[in-house]
Structures are given as C-alpha cells and as structure tokens.
Amino acid sequence: MADGRSRAVQKGHEIDDRKLRILLAVIDDYVHTAVPVGSRTISRKYETALSSATIRNEMSDLEEMGYLEQPHVSAGRVPTMKAYRLYVDSLLSGGTRAAEADSVREFFFDRVSQMQDVVESAASALSELTRYTAVVLMPKQLDLKVSCLQLVPMNRGSALLVVITDGGVIRNQVIRVSENLDSDALYAISKVLTSRLAGRTLQQVTEALAIYSRYSGADQEVCGAIADMASQMARQTGTDTIAVSGSHNILNYPEYSDVDKARAFLSVLETKDKLLSFLPEEREGFTVRIGPEMGLREMADCAAVCTSYRIGGGHTGTVGVIGPARMPYGRIIGILETVGEALTGLMGEAAR
Amino acid sequence: MADGRSRAVQKGHEIDDRKLRILLAVIDDYVHTAVPVGSRTISRKYETALSSATIRNEMSDLEEMGYLEQPHVSAGRVPTMKAYRLYVDSLLSGGTRAAEADSVREFFFDRVSQMQDVVESAASALSELTRYTAVVLMPKQLDLKVSCLQLVPMNRGSALLVVITDGGVIRNQVIRVSENLDSDALYAISKVLTSRLAGRTLQQVTEALAIYSRYSGADQEVCGAIADMASQMARQTGTDTIAVSGSHNILNYPEYSDVDKARAFLSVLETKDKLLSFLPEEREGFTVRIGPEMGLREMADCAAVCTSYRIGGGHTGTVGVIGPARMPYGRIIGILETVGEALTGLMGEAAR
DNA sequence: GTTAGCACTCACCACTAAAGAGTGCTAACA
C-alpha cells in the first residue's frame, strides 16, 4: 500500500499511454459484463503482452489516481465516475463514434406528423435503439404566433378548429357551431379570423377574442371556443413537453435488479421537475452527466447523455439517453447524433 | 385431515354465510397485505366473536372446497383464483361498487382532442387512479368513410391536410403544395376533393386518387400526398390501437419484487398480440379474467378487469386494468365503470 | 521495469440450527 502510494506520488498524476489503455480496457469490459474486472482478465483479453502482476501495479496506480475503485478488498476493479468522465471526454474530442446512422433513420422516418408525435416517436425509436431510457424535451415556447385559423366542417352543429402557429405547432379541437353554418360560411369565418388574428401571439389571441366576440353576436360561441383553445395552447406550448420512452429498459441491467432501486429510478422519470433538473440547458454539442453530476441521489450511479436539436424560431430542444453509468458511450453518442439531426430535420420542416 | 375431508363431504359443497364472511375477510386482508393470512388474524380483525380454532375449521373446509390454499403447510391461507372469481361475481351481480365518479371525471376532462389523445389520456388517468396498469383499446375500424378533406394554408409551399371521417377519426399532416396556391385556391381544391371523395371509405379514396390525379396535372402532388395519407390512415384505423399506461406500477406490488417476473410482465404489455389475446371481445358489462383465465403463462398470477365503451358507428372499444390477482376488485370496477362512461361520452361526441 | 510466487482478504455458497408462525387434531365444554 505504502509503495502504491509512493509510486503515484513519484510519477505525478500524469496518466501515461499504457495506463490509459488499461483503463479503457477496464471500462470496456465492465460496460459489457457489469462484473468487477480483475487484473488477469485484462492480461488475458486486452493486454496479452503484459502479465497480470504488471496490470495489477498499473491498476493500483489508477486506483490511487481515482480512476478505479474496488467494491471490496478482494474483488476486481470498477471504473469510477471520474473514469467515465475521462472516457467520454476523449470520445467527444476524438470522434470515435459508432456510426449507425442508417438503422436510426430507418427506424422512425415512416411516422411523421405533428410535433408532439415527432417527439414521442423519436423517444420511442431512441429507446428501442439504445435499450436505455430515452428522453426528448421540447422546450416551452412563449412567443408563438398564430399564422392560421381554420374551421373545417364536420357533421351538423360541429366543426374542427385547426390552429397553426409559426413554430409549426398544430392543434385541433372539435367545437360546437351554429347548425346553419355550411362549409362556405365556415371558410368565410376562418378568413376573417385569420386576417384579424394572424401574427398575434396565443396570449394576444385569447385576449383579442374577448373583445372581438362583442361585435359578432352570432359567432360568440365560436369565438369563445377559439379563445379557450388559444389559452389552452398557450398553456401547453408555454410548458416544457417531455416524452420519456423505454423507462423499464432499466430492468435489463443487473445494477437495477433491486426493485427498490428500480422504482426510485422510475419515479424520477415520472417527476417532470427532477427530470428537467438534469437535462442540460440549451447547449450545442453533447452533454454527459455522470453519477453525482446528475444532482439527484436517486441517480447517483446513472449517467445521462444529451444533445440538442433545433426547432423553429431559434429554439432548441434536448434529446438524451439515461442509463447506468456503465454505458457504451461511444455507441450512444453515435446514435444520439443521428437522432438529433433527424429531429432538427423534422422539426425544421414542420416549422418552415 | 381425515376429519376435514369428511366434514366437507358431509356438508356438501354449499358455502354458508359464515364461510362466505370468512372467505371475504381472507380476500380483503390478503388484497391489502399480500401476506398469507392466518386464522388468528381473522379472529382478531374480522370475526372477533369466533376463536381462531373455529376459524381454522372453517378455513380448512374452504380449502377443501378450493377457495383457499396454503403456500406451504404451516403458513396462513391465500385465496385461490376460484375465490377471486366468487368474489368478483358477487360484486358484479350485487353492485357494491366504490363510487369515485367525481375524482375520475375531474381527472381527465380537461384534456380532450383527437381520439388517439383521448385513448391515451384515459389510459394514463386510469393507471394513476388505480395504481395498476391500464389498457385502453380502440378496435380497428375497417369501414370508416371520409366526410371531409381540407387543406389549411401554412407557410408558402406547404399546407396542412386535414382528413375527417364519420367515425370521428381526425388526422392531419403537413404536405408540400405548389407555391402559388393561396388560401382561396386551397379551399377550392378542398371543396372539389370533398365533394368527390366524401362518403367513400379510406381504401376507396386511396384508389380513387390514383385515377383522379391523371386529370388535374398541377395537383398531382397534392393528390399523391392525400392518397398516401389515406392509405396510412386506412392502415392505422384498420389496426387495433392500444394505449398502455402505468405499466411499472406493477413494481409497487411485492409479488413482483422479483425483477425477472416484473420483466416478463412488462414484456407482455409490449407485445400487442399477447395483450390482445386476453382483452375480451366486444362485450357488454364487465369481464374479469383471473389467473389461468388470462391464458398466458407470464400472467398466471394476474388478473384483468375490463369493460367496454362505445365509439362511433356501432363499434365498441375496451378499457381495462391489469394487476396481480390480489386486487381490490370493488374499487377497480367502480373506477372502470366511470371511465368507460366517460369514454363513451367523449368518443360519442367526437363521432357525432 | 517486469514477472513469478505466496500469503491474505473477502464475497459467495451450501449447510445447519434455532426461532416463529400457523396448522391439525384431540379432548373438553356449553
């Protein structure tokens, strides 16, 4: 022990090439097996030129430096959060990303429609691809402007109100209308409404209709319904929309074979605030939170890999993967990159 | 043992009032504790007038009759599937239902829009209310007829295509259109399309457009998009739509503290075919499948309580709750009843 | 600087023993 300590001091805290190779080997092995990895394993599977004793010395140094730790005295070593951090950082700067672009695209390009749907199918595709929990966040947009309002006739007495905003947010709702309004009448109303309301924010539309409804007695009903819907949309788009998918993938990993841990994990996913707390603020590139960086006790041995995508109006959304800290970061980052690009494409299109 | 057997034979298999009370007490206790219940528990908590020895005799008879069983010789008793069956049947005929109508309605009447959304929010409301897994099934509808097609202008070069069918199914999608089509032009096209296609089934629309697109050269693009969408809708409405919510509520129950069991359960929920296999065919009233009645090995100790709701066009959907056989059936049935009625209301409205 | 060898540690497994809960049965009682 004294020797190990002195070695580390002698050598400083510089991690040389061989140490790095060994560390990466430990991480790699642990990511796949979830079992503490011993010196012999590394010597046999990764660094065949070196004996287990040599590896042992190096591993001892790595432990001294804080990259490895032992669950108990005589088990193999497990990578620390610091090790994952190093690993991820090298990945991010390097660019040794697994390219699975094709299978990713294929996975969710056949289902496209409204933004909400896109968000959800992206989450589900992402979770199926990674076998981890996927999160897609569509941030709140307070400044959405209405670009079109239209009433589409349904059966007598009811119509479908469609509202389109410049952010590409589309919402529709069935409302009651006077029975003697035919298709043309509804279209006429739609044109008037659109011309008066286009360019205003949802909030303004809600307010304007309160005034407008005084003039046109017969259409009060319609105006009321639109006002309701606008305020509802304002509320919805003014709130962060989060889609979570594959949350129970966590059960596939042995670190969560304890049901209580699994439940704690799952309950975080259900709590919007907690979820938001560790999703990064709009930021370019990849963000990787490891262990304590997540800021939640329940997530202390988890990691989250996130990236951003662009939606209309200069806003950016966040898409990410959550799983045990032991994660194949390279693969995940590769997949996320593609998904992020795909989302930017889809959202951009809807928004344009 | 010989005595117990002879008693049962002597008395025939009639279950008298006291036996029934004891049986219900056992079920009740087990539902809440998930621990085999012993004679002393019943004697203390439920039938204070009787001693544990008496209860023991009765329980022995009940075991003989197949209503109770012992996990092992010297544990308490656990209700059998037959007991749950009896319990449920008496509930269904009697009508001792927990009335929680208000809280149920309150729960999801503020989010209404398209049928898909309704189905999903119903599922999520139901699972939150019951703390079990909720399933809402919207059965396939092969004969939906288009009642209205409308193009709503978005930014230049794109429009929102809205399709409404008589079943109240609404779908919309952004499509590309020629840049020189303004709002009026789009409306004119919509009118023509509606007049020609209204009343046809989705399948027919898909086919018709293949022919129609030959005539109007300029609008080929639009027709193609509509044809695509119609066939997509035909595919979607021609498939059973299932919303599952609260699947990991199962982790709250000790019978699933074994992760492998939990995973097996969850994987059934992800397999549409298996899920459909135990959801009842359209049938009035409540259907309760208990244990082996589920027909799946993975679900052998589960139960499903289902009821039906009406959607447009004489079709009915199914809504249900899945959980361990040990379930507070009274409460569940009460909640389901209200949710079913609410769904009928919402779907009916959308459909009318 | 690397390697072989050896003593040592500690989780894990199988096994055993004791404790506790609950039953079945018998005999006595109302």
Place this chain on the structure above:
DNA sequence: TGTTAGCACTCTTTAGTGGTGAGTGCTAAC
C-alpha cells in the same frame, strides 16, 4: 352439535458457520 383450548408438528425464515475461489499486495528474482 358447535365451539374452544391446548399441544405436537410442520415448514419457512433467519442467523450463523466453514469451505471455496477470485483477486489483491507485497517481495524477491530476473
């Protein structure tokens, strides 16, 4: 005849025990 008390018995659960094996740290030799 139904109910109850008492007791022997069963069987799970829990704690404790020893053996096994993986893996380490250290030392000495190369």
